[in-house]
Amino acid sequence: xxxxxxxxxxxxxxxxAALTVNFVLPRLMPGxxxxxxxxxxxxxxxxxxxxxxxxxxGLKTNQSIFAQYFTYLGHTLTGRLGFSLTYFPEKVTTLIxxxxxWTLGLVGFATVVAFIVGTAMGALAAWHRGSALDSIMVPxxxxxxxxxxxxxxxxxxxxxAFKLGWFPVxxxxxxGQGLASVSGFGAIISHAALPAITxxxxxxxxxxxxxxxxTITVLNDDFVKFARAKGLPDRVVASRYxxxxxxxxxxxxxxxALGFVVAGAxxxxxxxxxPGIAYLLYQAVTSLDYxxxxxxxxxxxxxxxxxxxxxxxxxxxxDPRIRVEARS
Amino acid sequence: MRALLxxxxxxxxxxxxxxxxxxxxxxxxxxPYSPNDINFVPMLGVSAKHLLGTTPxxxxxxxxxxxxxxxxxxxxxxxxxxxxxxxLVMGVFSGYVGGWVDAVLSSxxxxxxxxxxxxxxxxxxxxATNKSLxxxxxxxxxxxxxxxxxxxxxxxxxxRDRPFIEAARMSGERxxxxxxxxxxxxxxxxLVANFFGAALYAVLAEAGLNFLGxxxxxxxxxxxxxxxxxxxxAMLLGQWxxxxxxxxxxxxxGTGFGLLNFAVDxxxxxxxxxxxxxxxxxxxxxxxxxxxxxxxxVDEGAGLSPGRG
Numbered sequence: 001x002x003x004x005x006x007x008x009x010x011x012x013x014x015x016x017a018a019l020t021v022n023f024v025l026p027r028l029m030p031g032x033x034x035x036x037x038x039x040x041x042x043x044x045x046x047x048x049x050x051x052x053x054x055x056x057x058g059l060k061t062n063q064s065i066f067a068q069y070f071t072y073l074g075h076t077l078t079g080r081l082g083f084s085l086t087y088f089p090e091k092v093t094t095l096i097x098x099x100x101x102w103t104l105g106l107v108g109f110a111t112v113v114a115f116i117v118g119t120a121m122g123a124l125a126a127w128h129r130g131s132a133l134d135s136i137m138v139p140x141x142x143x144x145x146x147x148x149x150x151x152x153x154x155x156x157x158x159x160x161a162f163k164l165g166w167f168p169v170x171x172x173x174x175x176g177q178g179l180a181s182v183s184g185f186g187a188i189i190s191h192a193a194l195p196a197i198t199x200x201x202x203x204x205x206x207x208x209x210x211x212x213x214x215t216i217t218v219l220n221d222d223f224v225k226f227a228r229a230k231g232l233p234d235r236v237v238a239s240r241y242x243x244x245x246x247x248x249x250x251x252x253x254x255x256x257a258l259g260f261v262v263a264g265a266x267x268x269x270x271x272x273x274x275p276g277i278a279y280l281l282y283q284a285v286t287s288l289d290y291x292x293x294x295x296x297x298x299x300x301x302x303x304x305x306x307x308x309x310x311x312x313x314x315x316x317x318x319d320p321r322i323r324v325e326a327r328s
Numbered sequence: 329m330r331a332l333l334x335x336x337x338x339x340x341x342x343x344x345x346x347x348x349x350x351x352x353x354x355x356x357x358x359x360p361y362s363p364n365d366i367n368f369v370p371m372l373g374v375s376a377k378h379l380l381g382t383t384p385x386x387x388x389x390x391x392x393x394x395x396x397x398x399x400x401x402x403x404x405x406x407x408x409x410x411x412x413x414x415x416l417v418m419g420v421f422s423g424y425v426g427g428w429v430d431a432v433l434s435s436x437x438x439x440x441x442x443x444x445x446x447x448x449x450x451x452x453x454x455x456a457t458n459k460s461l462x463x464x465x466x467x468x469x470x471x472x473x474x475x476x477x478x479x480x481x482x483x484x485x486x487x488r489d490r491p492f493i494e495a496a497r498m499s500g501e502r503x504x505x506x507x508x509x510x511x512x513x514x515x516x517x518x519l520v521a522n523f524f525g526a527a528l529y530a531v532l533a534e535a536g537l538n539f540l541g542x543x544x545x546x547x548x549x550x551x552x553x554x555x556x557x558x559x560x561x562a563m564l565l566g567q568w569x570x571x572x573x574x575x576x577x578x579x580x581x582g583t584g585f586g587l588l589n590f591a592v593d594x595x596x597x598x599x600x601x602x603x604x605x606x607x608x609x610x611x612x613x614x615x616x617x618x619x620x621x622x623x624x625x626v627d628e629g630a631g632l633s634p635g636r637g
Contacts, residue, residue: 014439015334021448029455036457138337139583142590146528150539151554151575156565158571209590213600255442256475263446267536281447282540285454299495304444 003322007312011305018301022294023072026057027065037288041085049083053291056082063108076224081295086287095280100299103276105192107265110199111258111307117200118207118251125208126215137208144205149264150196153271156198165193203261210253215246230254240311248319254311331430331595338591341524344584348577352397359391361550363548376432380569383553384560389570392548399549400531400581402464407530409522410469415476415522416512422477423484424507434481440474446533459544463535472529476522483515485516517596528582536580 020074026034034057036206038050046055063071075081081092125137141324161169168191218224219242266278273279277296284292316322332338350483351358366386373381380389422433449471456463487493488511496506518609537543538551541559545552553574557563562570568634594600 009441010435010438012434014442017439018443021443025455029452033455049570056360111570138590139587142337142586143579143583145577146586148532148535148539148554148575148578148582150536151571151578154554154558154563154571155575158568162564186389213597215595216600217597253475259444259446262444263533263536266446266450267539270540281450285450288454293451293454298448300444300447307441308442313536 003316004312005310010036010307014305015302018298019073019076022076022297023069033288034122034290037085037290039311040288045085045088049088051083053085056291067132075098076298080290084284084292085289086283086292087289092292095292096295096299099275099277099280102274103265103269103278104266104303105194106196106199106274107261109192110203110265111261113204114199115207115250115257116260118204119211119243119247120212121204122208122211123215123238123246126212126219126246127238127242129216129219134212137212141205141208144202145209147202147205147258149202150267150271152202153195153198153268157271160194160315166283167191191274195268195274198259199264199268202264203257206253206257206260207250210250211246214249216248218242221245248315249320251311251315255304255308258307258311262300262304332591335591335595337587338595341584341587341591344580345588348397348401348581348584348599351394355394355398359388361391363387363392363395365391375558376571380573381567383556383570384562384565384567385556389553389573392553393550393573393634395548396550396553396574397577397581399461399547399551400535400578402586403461403468403534404527404531404581407465407468407472407534408527410465411473411526412519412523413477414469414473415480415526416519417474418477419480420484420507420511420515422483424511424518426485430481434478437474437477437481440471441478443471445471446536449533449537450540450542453542459542459549461544464537464543465530468530468533472526472533479518479522483518484511487511487514494572517592521589521592521596524585524592528585528589531578531582531585550578574601586617593618596629 038053056075079093081096084090084092084095087095096315121137122141125134128134152222157169168187224237224241227237232241262278265276266281268274268281269276277299281293281296281300283289286297347362365388368382368386368388375381380393382388383392418433418437422430422437449467452467452470453459453464456467493506493510496510501510534543535549535551535554538547538549539554540547540560543549543551545555551574554571557567557571557574560567562568
């Protein structure tokens with residue numbers, strides 16, 4: 001359990017760091033971004049809201065910076081993220097709540113599918129190392145990880161939605177159908193197809209390369225040689241011996257891979273006008289809606305932290321050595 | 329080094345890099361017009377006078393493309409240098425010194441590793457009222473160093489207990505002397521691989537920021553070209569070349585950095601090489617004629633580039 005306790009500690013530490021970054025950045029940055037924001041929304045807020053905002057950003061208060069910090073921590077931890085400026089009087093939490101399911105679907109699908117497909121492709125390339133397959137797979141992996149997501153997204157949108165008309169051009173779902181109805185569900189799938197496939201494709205690269213390299217390393221290990229010498233069929237050696245061990249580093253680098261997918265999702269949602277949280281983030285950033293931006297930042301970080309922790313839990317299940325170390 | 333010269337991927341990557349460097353250096357000679365010249369007929373198609381047409385603002389697309397290579401190369405090279413330095417200091421200190429220094433530094437590294445880089449990047453740039461190249465590079469460096477530092481740290485830990493380091497310690501060398509002259513040279517391969525990984529990250533992330541219009545939109549770069557193309561609906565107006573070529577250039581340069589990252593990693597890690605058993609001469613740093621015997625290295629997946637952050 002020491003392993004899990006350490007991971008939990010990291011989760012809390014990172015969560016605190018993110019909260020603090022959110023508090024410190026607007027107060028620290030040169031050029032006084034908060035004043036710029038107020039100038040922009042001058043007269044569009046009612047006095048009570050403007051006052052609340054000034055207190056939140058430490059402008060109109062005789063509290064010390066530490067007192068402000070603890071007030072901020074208290075508010076955030078109890079879910080009081082304030083009001084959006086562009087969508088006033090909508091609460092930040094309401095807006096995030098509406099956008100979040102879209103992003104969870106997109107990112108969740110891409111993460112899981114890219115992991116499975118990319119890992120399989122990498123293992124295959126390593127097993128047939130030096131073959132034509134391998135020499136195609138490596139440059140493919142490298143090119144996929146060098147792919148500007150926004151650009152490929154635009155091309156995909158142009159070809160498959162605009163020119164060929166196979167998919168809708170953008171948005172989450174057309175018409176007023178409820179999410180529960182069959183046609184509503186169909187619309188959601190047809191709108192999600194292009195963004196999800198594109199995001200999955202560009203997320204493959206890292207997994208292909210990592211899995212290929214770790215598998216090659218494992219294939220040289222003595223226990224694999226011994227398994228072969230015992231006369232076990234290739235299929236068993238490849239799956240139960242090589243892949244079973246090579247897959248572990250994919251979990252330790254999960255944080256990196258997830259960062260990759262999240263970054264991709266930001267561009268994908270922007271390009272496809274997908275009504276998720278990253279699209280909302282973009283709108284908040286371009287309209288200087290700092291309360292909304294801060295809220296989204298925290299929610300994304302929280303989501304990433306939880307996903308990482310789940311990956312750590314899976315890792316414990318997959319690697320018996322961790323469990324042994326934990327018991328002793 | 330010699331192994332790299334026989335590596336097809338390394339050669340391809342280096343070729344791409346040399347090509348774009350030459351384009352950037354000789355941009356004034358190659359480009360027919362100034363990239364900021366807006367005195368042409370807007371939205372022209374491909375012609376002998378305008379190889380890739382003109383933009384909706386009346387600039388020559390080809391000239392913009394040529395000059396745009398400067399921005400990406402500059403950002404890639406400078407950011408990767410800064411990131412490498414941070415990684416080196418954090419990784420070596422953390423791994424070699426150990427104890428509470430390690431506990432503090434690797435906690436910081438882990439925090440930065442888990443925080444989604446691009447989101448942090450967007451948040452910081454949105455507060456920044458001054459979006460000069462220096463600011464952008466600084467923010468890219470802050471968000472992109474963590475993974476490499478972790479790889480270097482585990483490498484430093486592996487080296488710390490090796491006999492030749494032990495010997496240096498026994499013979500009374502001062503710790504910083506051992507770190508600089510014995511540890512660092514033996515991480516050279518990983519450092520170089522990480523450098524190219526960081527350059528890939530920087531080029532992609534900067535182009536992405538510019539595309540979203542969060543950088544300086546008046547600077548000529550591939551990312552801003554895409555931003556203007558997108559905001560003018562270039563594709564729907566039949567100006568698809570304007571959208572196609574900057575992205576292709578980003579992809580090509582990124583692939584160049586990615587191939588070099590992969591190839592150096594492959595050469596530096598003897599277990600990934602094709603013709604094993606590896607000749608002792610060709611292992612990581614010792615092949616460069618530096619201190620320390622060759623030997624196996626701890627692998628923590630240095631092959632995966634630090635990603636889009």
